Amino acid sequence: MATTINSKTSRDKLAPRREPYWSRIQAGLYVGYRKPTEGEGTWIARRRNEDGKQQYRALGTLAAYDDAARAASEWANAIDAGVSSKGMTVKEACEHYVKHLGLHKGAASKADAEGRFRRLVYDAKIGRVDLSKLRTSEIKTWLSAQIEIGESDAEDEDDLRRAKDSANRNLASLKAALNLALHDRLVATDAGWKTVAKFKDVGRRRQSFLSADQRKALIHACACDIKQLATAMLLTGARPGELANASVGHFDREQGTLSLEGKTGHRVITLSSAAIAFFTEQTKNKIGNAPILATEFGQRWNKDSWKKPFRTAVLAAKLPSTVVMYTLRHTAISEFIANGADSFIVARLAGTSTAMIDKHYGHLRHDKTRAKLDAIAIL
Known part of the structure; x- marks a missing residue:
């Protein structure tokens, strides 16, 4: 039967x-x-x-x-239709793509893609998945895992934006590799990855800027402890985590400098007279390993402890919801550049590259230069 x-x-x-x-x-x-x-x-x-x-x-x-x-x-x-019947894994598809880049795009493109795949695909669970069995949920899980790592290291919302922006670039590289496999008939369909969308509105830094009146309103609305951290950011342009990690021994009053440790390593920054006076007051009667800036309970700041009081101050000052801790860093750097500070010096102070300064703040330098040129009567 x-x-x-x-x-x-x-x-x-x-x-x-x-x-x-x-x-x-x-x-x-x-x-x-x-x-x-x-x-x-x-x-x-x-x-x-x-x-x-x-x-x-x-x-x-x-x-x-x-x-x-x-x-x-x-x-x-x-x-x-000519699609290979031999199973290919995601890792093998990425390796195939890297070879393609080396032949058609050059060494730089090949190295960039290969670096991403080595970090995120080759030794990961997704790398072992057969292309023909790859599911949308597996791509989404892979993408979300990168944001979870980014969230653990993020100092505020802008750090998380950058983590999502980085994840978008990684997704673009992976989808390019999978699409090449589809084009070369190594897999029959792109159903497993076609509908996976990138994170939206994360490609650009939020360029919130606080005017002098807004800065005064914010500082006035801050509680005493968060006011000190906010003031330090405006005076230095440093990252909040760098200032939170700074101890009394890192401040050299005689030289007028502050040593900082952050994501770009160690650096010593020159302080303005106003900043020297501020840090002198903050370090008074404190031992060398004590934090220069601390919460009302004497603890070092971190992204979890500063987020709520800063948000409260932003609301009290009636500032836009886009204002975050990194807005103070952006505001300080913008003022430095707008008032004629050299890009190289500002980059050293902020712990970033001159390329990044020119990319995000170069228009301010050009505006300043234009104003000086306009003051010259050529004709």
């Missing part, structure tokens, strides 16, 4: 066995159902090549017979 696997009821009545129960879809193409002793059954496709040899493709666990039949047909059609 012939067996049927077209309905769940009929499959439930089958005796468990390793050999699949087969159902013919069309000439030379079959779909099989393997019934286990326990748990869900699995599906497999089988086709006969022109040379008479059989090819098999594991389809995994699927909800219905129609799903399995459709998957088997897609697999067979892809082979007929």
Whole structure:
């Protein structure tokens, strides 16, 4: 008596066995159902090549017979269209893409992509997934994991924006590798990654800037302890985490300098007279390893402790919701540049590159230069 696997009821009545129960879809193409002793059954496709040899493709666990039949047909059609029948993993697709870049784009593009894949794909779980079985949820999980790492290191919302921006670039590289595999007929469909979208509105730094009146209103609205941290940021342009880590021993009153440790390493910055007076007051009667700036409980600041009181001050000062701690750093750097400070000096103070200064603040330098040129009567 012939067996049927077209309905769940009929499959439930089958005796468990390793050999699949087969159902013919069309000439030379079959779909099989393997019934286990326990748990869900699995599906497999089988086709006969022109040379008479059989090819098999594991389809995994699927909800219905129609799903399995459709998957088997897609697999067979892809082979007929020239798609490689040999399984390729995500890692292998990325390696294929890296070689392609080396041949067609140059060493710099190849090194950039290879660096991303080494960090995030080659040794990761997603790297071992077969392209034909890659699911959208796996790509999304991979993408979200990068943001979770970014959140643990983020000092505020702007750090998280940068983490998302970086994740977007990583996603773009991965999708480019997978699309090349599709183009080269190494996989039949892009269904596993086509609909995965990048994070929106994270490609540019939020350029909130506080005017003199807004700065005064914010400082006035701050509680005493957060006021000190905010003031230090405006006076130095440093990152909040760098100032939070600074101890009394890092301030040299005689030289008028402050040593900072941050994401760009160690640096010593020159302080203005106003900043020297401020840090002199903050370090008075404190021992060398004590924090220069501390919460009302005497603890060092961190992103969790400064977020709420700063948000409260922003609301009290009636400032835009886009104002975050990094807005103070942006404001300070903008003022430095607008008032004629050299880009190299500002980059040293802020712990960044001159390229980044020119990219984000170069227009201010040009405006200042233009004003000076306009004052000259040439004609």
